[in-house]
Amino acid sequence: MSDVIPGxxxxxxxxxVRWRALSLLALPTLLLLALVALxxxxxxxxxxxLDFATARLxxxxxxxxxxxxxxxxxxxxxxxVEQCKTAAFAAEKLEIADPRASQTESFPAAAWHEIPTKDLxxxxxxxxxxxxxxxKPGPAAASTSWxxxxxxxxxxxxxxxxxxVSPGREPALSLEIETxxxxxxxxxxxLGLRTEFVRPEGFAVPFSGDLQxxxxxxxxxxxxxxITSSEKGMxxxxxxxxxxxxxxxxxxxxxxxIELLEEDLRKGTLNSPLRARxxxxxxxxxxxxxxxxxxxxxxxxxxxxxxxxxxxxFDTQQGALHARFDGMxxxxxxxxxxFPSDHRLTLYHTFRYSWRWELLAMVFxxxxxxxxxxxxxxxxxxxHRR
Amino acid sequence: xxxxxxxxxxFNQNNQPRVSRWPGRAFTALLLLTxxxxxxxxPSDLQYQSRDSNRHEGLKPKPVSGYDVELLSAxxxxxxxxxxxxxxxxxxxxxxAAQSVSVTVRQPRPKTTYYWLDQVVPSAPWRAGAFNDFTWxxxxxxxxxxxxxxxxLGVVVRLDDKGPSRKETIAxxxxxxxxxxPTANGYRFIFKTNGAAHVTCTIxxxxxxxxxxxxxxxxxxxxxxxxWDPQGQPEGMYRLTxxxxxxxxxxxxxxxxxxxxxSWR
Numbered sequence: 304m305s306d307v308i309p310g311x312x313x314x315x316x317x318x319x320v321r322w323r324a325l326s327l328l329a330l331p332t333l334l335l336l337a338l339v340a341l342x343x344x345x346x347x348x349x350x351x352x353l354d355f356a357t358a359r360l361x362x363x364x365x366x367x368x369x370x371x372x373x374x375x376x377x378x379x380x381x382x383x384v385e386q387c388k389t390a391a392f393a394a395e396k397l398e399i400a401d402p403r404a405s406q407t408e409s410f411p412a413a414a415w416h417e418i419p420t421k422d423l424x425x426x427x428x429x430x431x432x433x434x435x436x437x438x439k440p441g442p443a444a445a446s447t448s449w450x451x452x453x454x455x456x457x458x459x460x461x462x463x464x465x466x467x468v469s470p471g472r473e474p475a476l477s478l479e480i481e482t483x484x485x486x487x488x489x490x491x492x493x494l495g496l497r498t499e500f501v502r503p504e505g506f507a508v509p510f511s512g513d514l515q516x517x518x519x520x521x522x523x524x525x526x527x528x529x530i531t532s533s534e535k536g537m538x539x540x541x542x543x544x545x546x547x548x549x550x551x552x553x554x555x556x557x558x559x560x561i562e563l564l565e566e567d568l569r570k571g572t573l574n575s576p577l578r579a580r581x582x583x584x585x586x587x588x589x590x591x592x593x594x595x596x597x598x599x600x601x602x603x604x605x606x607x608x609x610x611x612x613x614x615x616x617f618d619t620q621q622g623a624l625h626a627r628f629d630g631m632x633x634x635x636x637x638x639x640x641x642f643p644s645d646h647r648l649t650l651y652h653t654f655r656y657s658w659r660w661e662l663l664a665m666v667f668x669x670x671x672x673x674x675x676x677x678x679x680x681x682x683x684x685x686x687h688r689r
Numbered sequence: 690x691x692x693x694x695x696x697x698x699x700f701n702q703n704n705q706p707r708v709s710r711w712p713g714r715a716f717t718a719l720l721l722l723t724x725x726x727x728x729x730x731x732p733s734d735l736q737y738q739s740r741d742s743n744r745h746e747g748l749k750p751k752p753v754s755g756y757d758v759e760l761l762s763a764x765x766x767x768x769x770x771x772x773x774x775x776x777x778x779x780x781x782x783x784x785x786a787a788q789s790v791s792v793t794v795r796q797p798r799p800k801t802t803y804y805w806l807d808q809v810v811p812s813a814p815w816r817a818g819a820f821n822d823f824t825w826x827x828x829x830x831x832x833x834x835x836x837x838x839x840x841x842l843g844v845v846v847r848l849d850d851k852g853p854s855r856k857e858t859i860a861x862x863x864x865x866x867x868x869x870x871p872t873a874n875g876y877r878f879i880f881k882t883n884g885a886a887h888v889t890c891t892i893x894x895x896x897x898x899x900x901x902x903x904x905x906x907x908x909x910x911x912x913x914x915x916x917w918d919p920q921g922q923p924e925g926m927y928r929l930t931x932x933x934x935x936x937x938x939x940x941x942x943x944x945x946x947x948x949x950x951x952s953w954r
Binding site for chain 2: 383
């Protein structure tokens, strides 16, 4: 030990060596502490899973090839088509209702006038306000009995799609699609058709007005209607047949972007379209508890990678779209009032909750402790021998 | 900037130094900046903001209205086909009497962008008993929206505006880029309900019905158009009413009062 005289300053003899040794011993710990502190602030792109129910969902699809938006043979009870270009179908019999004959949407038998037509009935929809409504003929317009099947709808990569719930006694699903479409819809034998600003081609109608009501009997074997959209795409508002939660969408849609925002026009504030509490989880780190996000909070997911929309379902009971987002997001934020939360994981989380790092730490601890014990045992044995 | 620092060193009525608000403001600014990536889905130059000190214009996300039925556009039927956006757009309306004017230009059927122009400040006060024009440049916003065309825009000119209500007074407008319409040969009113509804539209001159659109089942959020040809009708005040009921039997009522002016030049 040192030979320091009491009451005097310690000589500088062994002290620097001791302090240096202590500093060197403490340095890794200090460095580790600094790294841990830094890692708690360092956000990293994170794979997320967001389960949500929403009234509106806008997204664009990724990939190189067109994707199918709807499952084949999605059944509908009624269908409104906006931004169509042409519509054509074969009819055995076509009748038009006298709009003056009724104050409601259903017409007495005397109101119907047969239109002599050729085999194929054609309509053109050049007016921007043109709208076609396909429904069951007669007063059952609002029923959910089967009218027809939708054709497959292909969406070009990076083309926008807006899905929105159209509330009502039988909630409908609105699909706004930028990709132009040529659809062939399979129908039942009887078709009711409401046209707004739509011009018949090749036949004259006996009544004036922009809103006309037709009913047609379609020939067996040719019970389809062909609809082409405008160059800017189209809007379909579909009431699913059966009125139950329909599996309309494919298993997974590859995503390039997603938007979950609405704005209250009167207040000028941004709103959340969520209809229930959403749940955010981290599939690569199952030990991290899922984060609940209240329906009034807004969610922003940006700069997506390997992102997909799965479990997309239209819930007619709740009037909401249920979906799961799964993918990497460089931005993952929610906003509660004015307070944003960044939901990406930190570097610390990726170490703390990673089983690989956990295993590595255990191996290291085991190796260090057993090495130290072995070394101590060897040293004591060596001293004993001497 | 000077005023800003003066405010920070100011004293209140009790000669006590005011508490500096800058840390709070800095915190709020920080929060807003942090939230910006979430809120800004459009480039900043396209976002809704004040432009040229005479209007607010830009893109908004799709709005949700709390009203049962909403007037989205009231235009004189007039079409000037164009392949691209002209340099300027002109809006013209007839103001029958001295009234406050509120102009809104918007897309009745928004997709993922939502164009919006309002808070118009005219270069000279609006003139009663005359046509009034407002011109704005398409360069800042509209020319940068390739998916939006002139046909996609709707205009509402509200008079004595107290916000959207069950009874409104409006002035049908014309939207053009070269020549205004010579006459009002037709009007197009675009409405939207926020729930599925059965709607009948009627236009009255005094107590006389001059037009009726039969009842129709309108889907929520899907704009519907009422087109009226006023040929043979005298100039004067007209009343457009929407009546009906929502799917849950809630009554639906809306009234738009407007002045029909035959000649527009």
